[in-house]
Amino acid sequence: MQRRHYALIGLVALLALSGCTGLFGPQESDPARLNQNASYDWETPEDATLVVDRSSYTAVYDVRNNSTFEVYSRDGLGREQSVPIRALRFRYDNGTVISAANSSMTATEGGRRTEIQFPGNVTGEVAFTAPRLGKTFATPTLVDGGSYAITLPPGARVGIPLLSQVSPGADGKTVENDRQTIRWEEVTTRGVSVRYYLQRDLFIFGGVALVAIVVGTGGVLYYYRQLQEVRRRRKEAGIDLEEEDYDDDPRDRGPPPGMR
Template sequence: MSRRNRVLAVVALVGLLGLSGCLGLFGGGSVGDDRLDRAPAGDDYAWNASVDAHITVLSDATFEAVYRVNGSEATLYRPDGLGGRTPLDVRAVRYQYPNGTVINGSTLAARGGVTQNRDEVTVTLPADVEGGRLAFTAGSTPKRFSLPTYVDGSYEVVLPPGRDVSLPVFGQISPGDYDTPVRTDDRDRVHITWGDVTADSVTVQFYQPGDLRILGGLVALAGVVGVGGLLYYRRQIERLRRLREEHGLDVDTDDDDRQGPPPGMG
């Protein structure tokens, strides 16, 4: 390889590493006010929840979360599937002081900070207080909520209206030590609570009852198609057998002494 080609290869490699964030060349910075100050995707945040972490999963594959925070900052991320992290797409950020006062995301950024790099979003809390609650909206996936446990303690996950988790395989809950039964409220929403979560993540897979009817219909259709295919196959076999008989090809070779001419030639 010539010197010029080697230089081009190194430049290309550096460019790829930079674009992927591996060298921190595009390592991020402050999150924009327009993103921080958006309105929550659903109802107002559950500031009065009695748990340490309250998550409301919405029908449009987003969720609203409220965490009781301690310390000076919170880091928000998802596993990227390769052993690393990717920043959580937080928006509509709010902070509630211990006295109940709520400030929006841009005010929180001014009094503390909200920054993002290639691994995570870091929320720096106001330095003049201890504790409080941090709330935000972020994206989820249809029929499945999964998120790391940013704080230890009690958790509650509320599913969208009309969803269920009671049927095995289609509905799954992890960790499995939730200490109150799944229940529905007046909006037909399932609530799942844990008294003390120490696992690395909380995951809930859920479904709509209508999904099961659709699946049952597809299974029935597949059965009808399978039976129809079998009958067609048997008819074709029978047709070939009749053709062999008509052309004298359906002979019993056990009685053939191999002395005479082939069938039809005698």
């Protein structure tokens, strides 16, 4: 019995250390993490602006007379999960920027969502940074019906169907300083998703395709030459002539003897 008790205590402690909010409720985000430094573009015209890098992304969302803002993502099964945000900032319409360090703004990570609490009902823009991985970026529609812009990492592109996908279909694409930006004028779907490729991937795929073509062509030529050599040797040995006589259609030889 004692071993079972110890195992249960160990499991509870492990869940507590891992920040499992299902048992212990929402957990307030680490203030040091929220106060980390980051650069944000506050002047974009879209309601949601996301800049994607290799291991993280920054997000700037419009807030209109709200005291809270919820951030979450979806796993492969479509289940909501909280996002460990950092470098939290809020910019008022008059240009004043506040952080968790110089205001009462906080963030709480629940089991399904991360809730940002503002100092009262505010209007402006909230910004944060969050981790990410891979060549696919997807986010739920946190500003329903708003305009969106997603800027891809340097050298990343969408456009080739087999290597990339944009959902829903974009209203426009531009490239500036080797970074492609995808824009939607109004997003009414549950989320937006972008799968991209790096331009260097095209050189790799092109090189592989070229090698495959060269190897394939060389194989065909080698097979053709070998076949021609076999035919030449058979002809020199008189084998081809015998086979031609044997393979002749009897109907082409005329009527049987005695009927000619």
